[in-house]
Amino acid sequence: MSALLELRDVTKTFGGLTAVNDVSFDVAEGSVVGLIGPNGAGKTTTFNVITGNHRADRGTIRFQDRSLVGMPTHRIVSLGIARTFQNIRLFQQLSALENVLAGRHCRTRAGLFAAMARPPGQAREEREAVARACSELAFVHLSDRTMELAKNLAYGNQRRLEIARALATDPKLLVLDEPAGGMNEQETDDLVQLIGKIRERGITVLLIEHDMTLVMRACEYIVVLEYGVKIAEGPPAAIQSNPKVIEAYLGTEEA
Amino acid sequence: MNRKLLASYALAAAVLAAAPFLLDAYWVDVLNSVGLYALLALSLNLILGDAGLFNMGQAAFYAVGAYVAAILSTRLHVPILWALPVSGLAAAAFAAVVARPVIHLRGDYLLIVTIGMGEIVRIALVNDVGGFTGGANGIFGIARPSVLGHRIRTPQDFFFLIWAFVALTVFLFHRLEQSRFGRALNYLREDEVAAEGSGVNTTRYKLMAFVLGAAWAGMTGSLYAAKMTIISPESFSFWESVLVFIIVILGGSGSIPGVIVGAFLVVGLPEIFRGFATARMLVFGLVMMVMMVFRTQGLLPFRPVRFKESDVPRPT
Numbered sequence: 236m237s238a239l240l241e242l243r244d245v246t247k248t249f250g251g252l253t254a255v256n257d258v259s260f261d262v263a264e265g266s267v268v269g270l271i272g273p274n275g276a277g278k279t280t281t282f283n284v285i286t287g288n289h290r291a292d293r294g295t296i297r298f299q300d301r302s303l304v305g306m307p308t309h310r311i312v313s314l315g316i317a318r319t320f321q322n323i324r325l326f327q328q329l330s331a332l333e334n335v336l337a338g339r340h341c342r343t344r345a346g347l348f349a350a351m352a353r354p355p356g357q358a359r360e361e362r363e364a365v366a367r368a369c370s371e372l373a374f375v376h377l378s379d380r381t382m383e384l385a386k387n388l389a390y391g392n393q394r395r396l397e398i399a400r401a402l403a404t405d406p407k408l409l410v411l412d413e414p415a416g417g418m419n420e421q422e423t424d425d426l427v428q429l430i431g432k433i434r435e436r437g438i439t440v441l442l443i444e445h446d447m448t449l450v451m452r453a454c455e456y457i458v459v460l461e462y463g464v465k466i467a468e469g470p471p472a473a474i475q476s477n478p479k480v481i482e483a484y485l486g487t488e489e490a
Numbered sequence: 491m492n493r494k495l496l497a498s499y500a501l502a503a504a505v506l507a508a509a510p511f512l513l514d515a516y517w518v519d520v521l522n523s524v525g526l527y528a529l530l531a532l533s534l535n536l537i538l539g540d541a542g543l544f545n546m547g548q549a550a551f552y553a554v555g556a557y558v559a560a561i562l563s564t565r566l567h568v569p570i571l572w573a574l575p576v577s578g579l580a581a582a583a584f585a586a587v588v589a590r591p592v593i594h595l596r597g598d599y600l601l602i603v604t605i606g607m608g609e610i611v612r613i614a615l616v617n618d619v620g621g622f623t624g625g626a627n628g629i630f631g632i633a634r635p636s637v638l639g640h641r642i643r644t645p646q647d648f649f650f651l652i653w654a655f656v657a658l659t660v661f662l663f664h665r666l667e668q669s670r671f672g673r674a675l676n677y678l679r680e681d682e683v684a685a686e687g688s689g690v691n692t693t694r695y696k697l698m699a700f701v702l703g704a705a706w707a708g709m710t711g712s713l714y715a716a717k718m719t720i721i722s723p724e725s726f727s728f729w730e731s732v733l734v735f736i737i738v739i740l741g742g743s744g745s746i747p748g749v750i751v752g753a754f755l756v757v758g759l760p761e762i763f764r765g766f767a768t769a770r771m772l773v774f775g776l777v778m779m780v781m782m783v784f785r786t787q788g789l790l791p792f793r794p795v796r797f798k799e800s801d802v803p804r805p806t
Contacts, residue, residue, distance in 0.1 A: 307686075308686045313689055320687070324683060326680035329680060333796060340673075340677075340690050347666075349669070381799075381802055
């Protein structure tokens with residue numbers, strides 16, 4: 236399998252703080268990769284650098300052999316990297332359907348003129364976008380909430396709605412920032428199944444997660460960060476027995 | 491558009507169409523003012539209500555449109571209604587140039603920049619920059635418009651011209667609201683980071699909201715120039731921008747019918763209370779304060795209803 240996403244020596248500093256320090260790793264096409272580490276390890280910053288929310292100070296990020304450094308976020312989305320946010324960011328006052336349609340935006344064309352004059356192509360494009368958005372809502376089991384305002388959805392459903400919005404962009408790589416955050420056991424189980432289904436669609440998944448059982452069940456490859464530095468990577472079994480990882484999570488005996 | 495809203499518009503149109511035949515010239519002229527402010531507020535609503543960008547300099551775009559129309563009319567003798575699209579384009583071009591460097595600013599910062607922009611335009615007009623604007627005296631002798639050989643002169647004539655343009659605007663802006671473009675503006679308002687992260691080019695749409703809002707304010711400016719035949723910088727003061735801002739917030743930010751109701755309230759109410767003489771602005775101020783305390787969402791907080799259950803394809 237070839238690498239879909241390739242990070243090499245990526246560094247990001249904020250003032251005097253080095254949030255991400257010389258981090259390199261690959262995300263193989265078709266895989267589910269987990270990015271783990273204690274709080275403040277630089278996981279979300281790494282995500283933000285990949286998705287263009289932050290610009291890397293040094294290093295290269297390549298997606299399908301294209302450099303992403305300096306590219307605006309919406310361009311990165313249209314290349315095929317979609318994301319969700321750690322603290323859910325939905326369009327609260329809009330319906331679930333309208334939220335998912337946001338994801339279709341970069342795959343549709345209608346502009347100002349089409350909006351006002353409504354040529355026949357525009358109506359077809361709208362119908363297709365709505366149909367696709369509805370099928371993504373069905374995919375995350377939210378069909379019965381189509382018309383509900385995002386703010387009225389239960390927490391777990393809001394997380395799933397965010398995933399549907401990301402899937403609507405036709406991503407090749409889906410980046411999930413703590414998808415199980417705030418979920419109960421049942422919801423987490425459902426999420427593991429959902430990630431499996433996303434993978435069956437041929438979409439590569441990169442996720443940050445604190446819930447270790449989820450990471451071990453869902454991911455086939457894990458990258459561990461601590462204080463902005465990569466301390467380990469490998470398959471789940473190897474990570475679980477890696478002394479550096481255990482130390483990072485539990486502390487050393489002298490400490 | 492849903493049936494109830496359509497019926498409300500039909501009723502309002504019927505009542506308005508009868509108004510010039512029932513009211514005296516003074517009150518028809520008040521309705522003309524309401525119409526012009528409704529147009530300005532609808533133009534600002536795209537920027538402030540739909541896209542959530544704080545702009546308190548809408549009078550600048552209004553001024554650019556009015557002055558372009560006035561200059562075309564008095565110097566080049568272009569019929570004023572032919573000047574209407576030109577003044578819209580001029581205001582749009584002006585907005586594109588002015589807004590581009592500041593478009594990344596949010597909320598209060600953008601608000602202050604737009605206030606500055608409005609003041610610069612007004613002061614430039616007072617100082618007769620370029621020798622085209624007539625300084626503090628402004629421009630007079632703007633020709634009356636004519637439609638199909640009929641000269642538009644009386645308040646009644648202008649009533650139909652202005653309100654026909656309001657009707658066209660409402661129609662087009664509702665279509666806009668129901669489109670990919672309209673949704674994109676709403677995504678911006680709700681959460682800019684999430685909009686960008688969902689693939690929306692937020693910079694482009696913010697700029698487009700400004701440009702389109704300015705184009706409409708500019709066209710409204712040329713209608714104003716045609717109606718007044720004299721324009722001067724004091725018609726485009728900071729207070730005008732504030733008034734339009736108030737109409738949008740008070741009427742219901744992001745709501746087309748709300749903004750129109752807001753224009754009636756903000757422009758019409760002080761006229762109705764003219765009997766109170768100076769106390770009327772006190773009443774006006776109190777109404778604004780009470781409104782914002784008890785009804786922050788505005789008079790008619792009408793969120794666009796974009797889809798019905800019947801639009802959703804049922805899984806087979």
